[in-house]
Amino acid sequence: MKRFTRDQMAARVGRDIPNGAYVNLGIGLPTMVANHLPKDREIILHTENGLLGMGPAPEAGAEDADLINAGKQPVTTLPGASFFHHADSFAMMRGGHLDFCVLGAFQVSVTGDLANWHTGAPDAIPAVGGAMDLAIGAKRVYVMMEHLTKKGESKIVARCSYPLTGVGCVNRIFTDLAVLDVTSEGLKVLERAPELSFEELQRLTGVPLIDASAALTAEPVVTQRREHA
Amino acid sequence: MKRFTRDQMAARVGRDIPNGAYVNLGIGLPTMVANHLPKDREIILHTENGLLGMGPAPEAGAEDADLINAGKQPVTTLPGASFFHHADSFAMMRGGHLDFCVLGAFQVSVTGDLANWHTGAPDAIPAVGGAMDLAIGAKRVYVMMEHLTKKGESKIVARCSYPLTGVGCVNRIFTDLAVLDVTSEGLKVLERAPELSFEELQRLTGVPLIDASAALTAEPVVTQRREHA
Amino acid sequence: MINKVVATAAVAVADIPNGATVMIGGFGTAGMPSELIDALIAKGSKDLTIVNNNAGNADTGLAALLKARQVKKIICSFPRQTDSWVFDGLYKKGDIELELVPQGNLAERIRAAGAGIGAFYTPTGYGTPLAEGKETRHIDGRDYVLEYPIHADFALIKALRGDRWGNLVYRKTARNFGPIMAAAAKCTIAQVREIVNLGDLDPENVVTPGIFVQRVVEVPAEAKLIASPGAAA
């Protein structure tokens, strides 16, 4: 079985982000999407610590301690950027103004529940940051994660065993094995890794899947954002 | 009986506003206070349509339609001024950041209820503006009004008959006959108009008054605002 | 490429349907997007619910929209002004519905819509006729009224400068309701005196980030510098 590489996953997510979208990329794996956004699209990145129009990392020596992203890494601004305070920044999320966020996850349930902030281990120091705000705040929530744990258990589950980040908030799941939509009918498989049969994917995943990969076209399945002329 | 003139009333209010205070002057009579603030004090005026550090009216010909006060009259800015949007402006009030507001009134009750937005006439078009926000929003609410209606009835009442603007919100009342504090013990008379006896003031007012004018000194009775060094 | 700039006010408002809720910026005439309102009058959309601080001055702008009988309901804080004769006439004939909201609650309800807040407890209006029938709660020694957000389909606002991403800066007290209405509407249309190049607005000084703005139309400044004093707030 050939798995999608991390770069392929990031590129696949990038294909599903249309021109003009406002996007927040979560910490970790989702950050890689920034390097795989289609070059012919203008996409505006939000970082919840108070910046829209975030640009790439600065060159070595040009870092500015006052210009960082949510992961506290140095970034830059693009022309058209704006700074704002934390209440305004989270109002952008909670108010449904972001078109997409891309998050990592420990588990996603068949109904789109997300668990990505806490393993539930009793001795772990809890830390949530903006995870819960992002989960409920974007018009479309994309999750990007490996399909299976290191022990080979499916991270797509009937019901999350880890503490929840948000209820019914995930729209689409990008894994190293498949792309799936969370729908009212159930989980629809849009794409599978090369040479991976639907039956094998179903067996690995454990929860009921709907095979919608026949409906795939060469064009990315994109969601329309709020219109502007 | 000599009544305080409007200018005397405005000057009397001005005496009770200390250096460094943030003040909102309501529309009408309270606006006159701006011309009577003690010259040796720096007092910062707020106008709820989005300006701190409001200056006096511009000279003729220098009016700017984008620079107005809550009464929609042209104003100016002082050095140190700042502009902000309506939610921030009313947050300043509701959040208790203004030290004083000075309001006109139809009626004030012995417990500090204020009625100043609506006569209750059935055919009147209601309009409230920022009156209710100001009434509950400043640390100290001063009311400035004539003591009696044109019919000679006291505007200081046991219970307001006009629709309320705010409950228990008034701290001090400045009229053409007296200066009174609303206290938990009742209305305390701090000053009386020249040649007006306490008994005569009591008779005209109708509700029980406490004579505290003996406690007056030559110094204005001011309230300390939030400290800064 | 993202380009939110549209050619004319007419194009900008062309899809405002009958029955829409439309926020209109401005405090009196300061910040009122007159040309967008004129375009809405020309478009002729009916049965609108309008959110504005006032209810129109004299015979132009919002007052003209009312006069054209396009407005079913107005949500505002101060309809009565010395020159609000258009509204006054409609109201007295029962031809327009009025929801009167204290100005700070109006601002906060608009802000709540943009910020995704479901409802909030405000001290303003407690114990007054404008809180009658509303839920109240005693919190930490003070009484509050529960108020809900005001969402809109469209917001028409006026700013000083804008760029093709929809970033805006305002001018003096004409800022008033612009930033919060921009965030509260599904589609925000800003008329600006000048469209500038992307990057010309200092990121530190952008007041409304473009995420809140869907369309920008340039309307150069008219030579109108004198404020028209009306009645109170």
Next chain:
Amino acid sequence: MINKVVATAAVAVADIPNGATVMIGGFGTAGMPSELIDALIAKGSKDLTIVNNNAGNADTGLAALLKARQVKKIICSFPRQTDSWVFDGLYKKGDIELELVPQGNLAERIRAAGAGIGAFYTPTGYGTPLAEGKETRHIDGRDYVLEYPIHADFALIKALRGDRWGNLVYRKTARNFGPIMAAAAKCTIAQVREIVNLGDLDPENVVTPGIFVQRVVEVPAEAKLIASPGAAA
């Protein structure tokens, strides 16, 4: 004359008593008022409740305040970082109380305190362990959690420039919690890189109006330009 400028950080924090609730600005080290924190350590106030997004990095700033055992409780969204060893140690020994709040709820609760809101319904956290025991409500098709404001006795924040009225402007993403903490505290102390003359800040660009600031102290910029990457938000 109004003059909120104080001579030193030590003077600025001299009246912070034991048991005070103190908001500290900054997101990680961006916007962290290090010199004010150092002054608070020197002052030695105990049993503090601290509000900050994080719980300190490495051994300086907020981490040093924790290390000095001056903090009874911390209200934050993301205590765990790669270099949060001071907090980690105290927490595991049960020597510090933690109230964990989702970052946007933290920001909104601080904002609510400054804006005089009694409580508000937020969708963030609904159905999660962080909403356990909290009141919820279904409004207009969505589920919300009731959250209350976070008030403070003092706020220590860092800005770029300030004037004697307390007006402030910030620098890039170091703005973060500064403006909302300034409004939420009874006494806000701002350290600024530069004190400028009254009138030097453009009224259009003031981010925190002076009404929210009680003391300003000048701390010229140090030559610290490299961000220290920690863990997540």
